[in-house]
Amino acid sequence: MALRNLTNWNDPIFxxxxxxxxxxDERLLTLLDDMRETLEKAGGYGCAAxxxxxxxxxxxxxxxxGVIELINPIITETSAKxxxxxxxxxxxxxxxxxxxxxxxxxxxxxxRFGKPIVVAGNGFLAATFCxxxxxxxxxxxxxxxxx
Numbered sequence: 273m274a275l276r277n278l279t280n281w282n283d284p285i286f287x288x289x290x291x292x293x294x295x296x297d298e299r300l301l302t303l304l305d306d307m308r309e310t311l312e313k314a315g316g317y318g319c320a321a322x323x324x325x326x327x328x329x330x331x332x333x334x335x336x337x338g339v340i341e342l343i344n345p346i347i348t349e350t351s352a353k354x355x356x357x358x359x360x361x362x363x364x365x366x367x368x369x370x371x372x373x374x375x376x377x378x379x380x381x382x383x384r385f386g387k388p389i390v391v392a393g394n395g396f397l398a399a400t401f402c403x404x405x406x407x408x409x410x411x412x413x414x415x416x417x418x419x
Contacts, residue, residue, distance in 0.1 A: 273305040275313055276324040281363040290320070290327045290408040293343050296386040300330075304341055304384055307332045316362035318400045320407035323362060331381075331404040335397055342381035342391070345405050349378035357399040359413040369417045373399040 279285055293300060303326060311319040311332055321330040331342040353375040360368040376394045379401050383389050393401050403413055 273309040274302075276306050276310045278310065278314065278323055278363055279325050281361060281366040283363075285322060285325060285327070286363070286407065286412060287410045288322070288327055289410050290322060290329045292329050293382070296343075296382075296384070300343070301384060303328065303330060304332065308334075308339055311362065314362040317396075318404040319362060320404045322407050329408045331401075331408070333397070333400050333404065335400075340391055341384050342379060342389075342401075342405075343383065343386075345379050345381035345401075345408070347377050347402065347405055348380045348390070349376075350374035351376040351398075355395065355399065356418065357396065359399070359403055361413070367414060369414060370419070371399070371403075371413050371416045372418050373402050377401050379405070 307319050318333045321328045329344045331345055333340040351374045354372050355375050356370050357373050359371050360366050377398045378392045380390050
């Protein structure tokens with residue numbers, strides 16, 4: 273594992289769409305491990321590969337039960353009930369602000385070996401999934417700020 277440099281919040285790469293992962297190889301495993309180490313060092317909850325300058329559809333989320341790795345994630349279900357969440361980013365120079373997110377979501381993805389998985393999240397975890405998956409499409413939480 274290696275600690276990677278975080279991309280600055282103002283970098284235009286955050287507006288680009290990430291490409292789907294097609295190869296499940298050592299490079300992907302290294303990327304996942306490096307993202308985890310970088311996220312843990314930053315003290316954050318979620319990391320999309322774009323945070324370290326890689327335009328691949330890869331997300332890591334740390335929660336109480338461990339680390340969730342999502343390759344090519346898609347939000348497949350969202351609750352009608354919403355929540356107002358204070359969000360920020362591990363990216364240097366990131367602002368903070370409130371965003372309306374679903375109270376719960378389901379995400380379909382692949383694990384590090386290419387096996388299909390489905391994960392569900394409620395509360396802050398659901399918001400984190402939404403936040404990080406938005407990054408894969410070039411969408412920033414600041415695009416969705418509410419009062």
